[in-house]
Amino acid sequence: MGTVRVGVAVCDADGILPTPLKTLARDPKRNSDIKVLVREVLERGAVEVYVGLPRTLAGGETASAALARGVAELLADRLADAGAGCEVRLVDERFSTVEAHRTLHAAGLDSREHRRVVDQVAAVGILQHALDLLRGRGEAGTAVMARSPRNGEIRGDDSDMRG
Secondary structure, eight states: OOSSEEEEEEEOTTSOOEEEEEEEEOOTTTOHHHHHHHHHHHHHTOSEEEEEEOBOTTSOBOHHHHHHHHHHHHHHHHHHHTTOOOEEEEEEOTTHHHHHHHHHHHTTOOGGGGGGTHHHHHHHHHHHHHHHHHHHHSOOSEEEOOBOTTTOOBOOOHHHHOO
């Protein structure tokens, strides 16, 4: 989740091959990007959504991480409201954009052309990292609990959030 754009990637049902899907304009006023993400989750029957959590090299968090956490919480709320039964998880995304630029450069894409696809490539990298963690550890990232927008109550626990 960037302040300007949101890269979206998906993978097959077996969790093997992540592929880029689209880049959305971040819309903090109307949250139209969140609405598109909820629709994609519902249409695809997704069971987990991974949101990149930008950390510093030392593992700390900055304003960008706070933004990612806030958007992940909003997404979890909207998914719960839609009855998606889909868990939202935050996963470390250090170097995802740097690696995306390297990949695009290695593919021969002019750096001026990176902007339109770099977020999708970064999203693929984040999803690949999450899938690798799943295979190695059995889970990836940290779960984001859906809360009621009105009173802050938690809507469910880990056992009923998985689809």
